[in-house]
Amino acid sequence: MKLNGIYLTGVGVHLPEQVPLEDAVAQGDCDEAQLTTGWRAARVAGTMPAPDMAIEAGKQALARSGHTPGDIDLLLHTSTSHQGPDSWMPQHYILRNTVDREVPAIGLRQGCEGFLAGAELAACYLMASPDRTAAMITTADNFGHPLIDRYRSHHGLVLGDGGTAAVLSKREGFAEVLAVNSFSVPALEGMTRGDEPLFPPGCTVGRKITLERQATSRPGDVTPQEAVVIAGKVEAEAVRQVLDDAGIEIADITRVIHPAAANELYLEHFLKPLGVGPSHGMLEFGRWNGHMGASDLLAGFDHLVGAGDLRPGDHVMMFAVGPGMAMSYGVIRILGTPGWVAS
Structure with a gap:
């Protein structure tokens, strides 16, 4: 979807303590085999609730944006894991502790592509x-709860905690969101469902989440080879469409921000069809944080902006894949250096 006059005016992050993998191994929390996968560290929030990380990030994004709470007409919160008591909706708690206005507060469960899906919905709303x-979009996850093991749920994957936020606005900001497109791939719905029964829900009976089992025990209606072909076709169309909507070519892309990964093979699968190499991505940044669910994209973007790695006129592509299967792509043009970096 081509956007007209939608800008980023502020971003915020809350990244907790960085725990090196060697320390996690020494403490018995992580298997030594994970040291060979490329991961270097994980962000670990301890007992800090995920919504509180979203609040901290939201306050920072709002302060950086130059907006007042009265300017925010919508709050969207997206996550990938449990946020608090069942039947409780964290988005209202986040709203109360950030802008405290009687505006819609809506929760999204789109997995790792939650920020981009939220950006598309927020742009339509504005x-x-x-x-x-x-509109404010927040993300947050704390994977330290008993239902998942951040180091052992999947060999080759380390989960990190964190919260991020962004303010999208019709007032001009330091970056313009040119296009965002979200897609679903119904044929691949079973890829992360696995063979686990739908009822009773696993969390209600204390069943631990094992991402590797869910990924390898999927229903047999689509073979792994067929899944690669189906996903590849959708990815190619998604990239073509978002570039067309943004009015640019792939050669115009300066950096690509993606879910955290620890090795180049993963990145090549997604970046090769774009015609760019791993150096355009966020490999090293991700290795030192762990996969932070829905927070990877904004955390990576904040890192590039804060480090001065993006200049006016640069184009950033964001993409993410979520369970179900869902894909989102977005293109952002940098217009200037934000005040919080310049100062």
Whole structure:
């Protein structure tokens, strides 16, 4: 979807303590085999609730944006793991502790592509009425709960904790969101469902989440080879469409921000069809944080902006894949250096 006049005015992050993998192995929390996979460290929040990380990131994004709470007309919160008591909705808690306005607060469960899916919905909401000014999107996860093991749920994957936020606005900001497109791939729905029964839900009976088992015990309606072909076709169309909507070519892309990964083979699968190499991605940044669920994209973007790695006129492509299967792609143009970096 081509966007008109939707800007990023502020981003915020809350990244907890960085725990080196060697320390996690020495403490008995992580198997030594993970040291060979490329991961270097994971962000570990301890007992800090995920919504509280979203609040900290949201406050920072709002302060950096130059907006007041009264400018925020929508709050979207997205996550990949449990946030608090069942039947409780964390987005209202986040709203109360950030902008504290009687505006819609909506939760999204889109997995790792939650920020981009939220950006598309927020842009539609803002463009639908001239009276609306800005929207806040927050993300957060703490994988330290008993239902998942951040180091052992999947060989080759380390999960990190963190919270991020962004303010999208119709007022001009330091970056313009040119296009965002989200896709679903129904044929691959079973890839992360595995053979686990749908009822009773696993969390209600204390069943631990084993991502590797879910990924390898999927229903047999689609073979792994067929899945690669199906996903590849959707990816190619998604890239073509988002570039067309943004009015640029792949050669115009300066950096690609993606879910955290620890090795180049993973990145090549996604970046090769784009015609760019792993050096355009966020490999090293991800290795030192772990896969932070829905927070990877904004955390990576904040890192590039804060480090001065992006200049006016640069184009950033974001992409993410979520369980189900869902894919989202977005293109952002850098317009200037934000005040919090310049100062």
